[in-house]
Amino acid sequence: MKVAVIGLGLIGGSLALDIKKAFPTSVIVGMDTNKQHLSKALELKIISSEITFEELNTADVVIVSIPVNYAISEVSKILDLVNESAVVIDVGSTKLPICEAVKMHTNRRQFLATHPIAGTEFSGPDAALLGLFKNKTNIICDIEKTAPQLQKRALQIFEAIGMNLRYMNPEAHDKHIAYVSHLSHISSFMLGKTVLEKEKNERDIFDMAGSGFASTVRLAKSSPKMWTPIFQQNKTNVIETLEEYINNLNHFKTLIQNDDFEGVFKEMEDTNYIKQVLKGIY
Amino acid sequence: MKVAVIGLGLIGGSLALDIKKAFPTSVIVGMDTNKQHLSKALELKIISSEITFEELNTADVVIVSIPVNYAISEVSKILDLVNESAVVIDVGSTKLPICEAVKMHTNRRQFLATHPIAGTEFSGPDAALLGLFKNKTNIICDIEKTAPQLQKRALQIFEAIGMNLRYMNPEAHDKHIAYVSHLSHISSFMLGKTVLEKEKNERDIFDMAGSGFASTVRLAKSSPKMWTPIFQQNKTNVIETLEEYINNLNHFKTLIQNDDFEGVFKEMEDTNYIKQVLKGIY
Numbered sequence: 001m002k003v004a005v006i007g008l009g010l011i012g013g014s015l016a017l018d019i020k021k022a023f024p025t026s027v028i029v030g031m032d033t034n035k036q037h038l039s040k041a042l043e044l045k046i047i048s049s050e051i052t053f054e055e056l057n058t059a060d061v062v063i064v065s066i067p068v069n070y071a072i073s074e075v076s077k078i079l080d081l082v083n084e085s086a087v088v089i090d091v092g093s094t095k096l097p098i099c100e101a102v103k104m105h106t107n108r109r110q111f112l113a114t115h116p117i118a119g120t121e122f123s124g125p126d127a128a129l130l131g132l133f134k135n136k137t138n139i140i141c142d143i144e145k146t147a148p149q150l151q152k153r154a155l156q157i158f159e160a161i162g163m164n165l166r167y168m169n170p171e172a173h174d175k176h177i178a179y180v181s182h183l184s185h186i187s188s189f190m191l192g193k194t195v196l197e198k199e200k201n202e203r204d205i206f207d208m209a210g211s212g213f214a215s216t217v218r219l220a221k222s223s224p225k226m227w228t229p230i231f232q233q234n235k236t237n238v239i240e241t242l243e244e245y246i247n248n249l250n251h252f253k254t255l256i257q258n259d260d261f262e263g264v265f266k267e268m269e270d271t272n273y274i275k276q277v278l279k280g281i282y
Numbered sequence: 283m284k285v286a287v288i289g290l291g292l293i294g295g296s297l298a299l300d301i302k303k304a305f306p307t308s309v310i311v312g313m314d315t316n317k318q319h320l321s322k323a324l325e326l327k328i329i330s331s332e333i334t335f336e337e338l339n340t341a342d343v344v345i346v347s348i349p350v351n352y353a354i355s356e357v358s359k360i361l362d363l364v365n366e367s368a369v370v371i372d373v374g375s376t377k378l379p380i381c382e383a384v385k386m387h388t389n390r391r392q393f394l395a396t397h398p399i400a401g402t403e404f405s406g407p408d409a410a411l412l413g414l415f416k417n418k419t420n421i422i423c424d425i426e427k428t429a430p431q432l433q434k435r436a437l438q439i440f441e442a443i444g445m446n447l448r449y450m451n452p453e454a455h456d457k458h459i460a461y462v463s464h465l466s467h468i469s470s471f472m473l474g475k476t477v478l479e480k481e482k483n484e485r486d487i488f489d490m491a492g493s494g495f496a497s498t499v500r501l502a503k504s505s506p507k508m509w510t511p512i513f514q515q516n517k518t519n520v521i522e523t524l525e526e527y528i529n530n531l532n533h534f535k536t537l538i539q540n541d542d543f544e545g546v547f548k549e550m551e552d553t554n555y556i557k558q559v560l561k562g563i564y
Binding site: 250 | 418502555
């Protein structure tokens with residue numbers, strides 16, 4: 001099995017490592033518009049060699065792991081180039097725009113839209129981790145629109161690297177992921193911004209930051225290049241979640257302002273239920 | 283050295299464990315209004331025996347690690363009871379109210395206000411951890427108001443358990459800690475609330491939550507009993523930080539609404555500077 005990975009960052013690089021481990025006889029090749037990332041991926045043996053667009057017709061599996069704005073145009077081009085038994089898998093964080101973009105493509109049945117929910121706040125091939133996907137969820141969208149043999153090949157790969165598969169339509173994916181992923185990133189970025197702004201005038205503030213702050217602000221280290229097009233493509237859902245979040249913050253502020261500390265207590269007590277919910281995540 | 287720990291939760295319990303390790307000949311005793319916590323602390327050998335208020339005059343060091351609303355009244359009572367060479371150390375998350383409360387006490391010079399910045403989202407003696415304070419910061423307030431011999435004894439203890447000491451007035455402490463600790467807790471609680479509210483109608487949303495969400499929402503597991511009086515005592519600063527945070531979120535939302543994605547990119551790129559800042563924290 002020859003697997004071509006387009007985009008050798010955290011996700012593409014980690015997939016390459018895991019697939020090679022699960023399928024030792026497979027050949028993993030790749031490309032990246034960032035030449036430093038490409039050299040690094042070769043140096044770290046994430047891929048065995050480079051592949052060009054012209055050679056893509058030799059691949060059995062093509063994984064597209066690039067920022068979602070580029071995926072929109074690149075996936076269609078790649079579907080034009082691959083051989084008729086290859087499967088093209090996208091792994092971006094938004095699913096409706098890519099599914100819409102390939103909807104009318106002649107080779108639509110060779111495409112599978114997925115979102116492996118795994119990652120760290122780091123990026124690039126240096127950040128690639130063996131085992132990143134173990135016990136993580138992969139959301140598979142519009143499975144019925146992919147040819148059965150190619151569904152099978154793709155899903156076997158994700159199962160072999162330890163992922164739990166869930167099926168969902170792209171609209172539901174984009175709506176739900178706005179809550180559990182996109183909103184977390186914005187809340188973290190804006191927390192980081194608020195504290196950094198304050199720090200300009202108040203030296204030493206970070207001496208006082210503990211592990212709680214570090215944990216809450218961790219996602220503010222994430223790549224703007226990756227996240228800007230995600231917010232752009234999922235604009236409507238992101239704005240809706242942000243409005244609900246801001247309303248909740250304003251309500252909490254009003255409770256404090258009105259000295260309603262029973263209300264403040266109750267808000268936190270009710271939200272403690274998140275403990276039960278999070279048990280399954282780590 | 284006999285050390286009495288009032289309040290055997292995460293912080294009190296962890297201090298007891300660390301002090302015993304650093305001073306093997308010390309005797310660590312304690313009390314807790316929660317009888318289950320007291321039994322648990324005895325069972326886990328966090329303390330060697332119970333101490334009553336009547337016996338507090340036998341202690342050389344008294345550590346008060348109880349919710350900040352109780353600390354206000356209890357510290358004054360304890361200062362009435364201890365012998366004249368004992369030091370009473372408070373370790374709560376707000377510092378101005380406690381410093382105000384003991385300001386006119388006859389034994390003010392036997393009191394030291396501190397804030398060891400360490401913890402987890404868990405609570406109670408089960409959550410106590412040996413080594414919790416190693417390489418963490420302890421903010422010492424109004425050091426000059428404590429008798430030199432007692433300053434020395436208290437600071438020796440904190441140095442022996444591995445803490446870095448910083449000196450600050452209580453006003454500055456409460457203002458800065460609102461940014462790096464209190465705001466993180468509120469942002470996390472409200473993120474948890476927003477997602478839980480959504481989940482009522484949307485099953486399976488948490489299957490999609492990854493480690494990023496878990497990290498951002500971790501502090502929403504914290505104890506409402508501990509945090510409500512902190513927000514109450516630090517009301518003015520907390521409201522100020524919340525307002526800045528909400529303004530930043532509204533601005534980010536407006537950028538998205540106006541399709542100003544260069545602006546969105548820049549906000550995130552600027553905030554990535556937090557990477558440098560966080561390097562020192564873990």
